[in-house]
Amino acid sequence: MMKNKKVAVLVSGGGTNLQALIDSGIEISLVISSKKDAYALTRAAKNGIAAVVTEWADYRPERELFSRKILEILLEHSIDLVVYAGFMVILSDCVCKAFPNAMLNVHPSLIPAFCGEGYYGLKVHKAALERGVKLSGATVHFVNDVCDGGPIIMQKAVEVHDDDTPETLQARVMQVEREILPLAVKRLIGE
16 A cells, blocks of 8 residues: 555546546646647646646657667656556556556556557457457456556456447446556555
């Protein structure tokens, strides 16, 4: 448990999981976006949360340089817990090593199913439907040097319906993500 710890949220897009964290009352010290036009930055501004943009496009394909820049920002702001919330860049292990058991991610499947590099967004739900699974869901897990490979903190399942499309399944799974991510963060910060 990490009482009174500073939380940073990493984002790349709309920020619905960021909003879920805000709405749950979690105090967020910093938002870092990999895209300057991410709507998550608007959400941060509306809630008085400091935000920094470090464009992945400016670094691509230099993952190590980008990761070191993110690490520098996290350390500069004395961050204790790092939360991936729709952050679409896999950081190099220099960041994981600096924040052991203090980085978490929410993934749109029941890990170990449909996870790892290349499984994100609608691709996860399309794969689940093609495989014919009857349950899907979301997983909050610690981040380590293996994509979606860290220890599981929390999971919640949703039924897969016969008439589901990747989009309808995604909508239900996203609802579950917004439930369990704040619960996992609160558990780690002792709320």
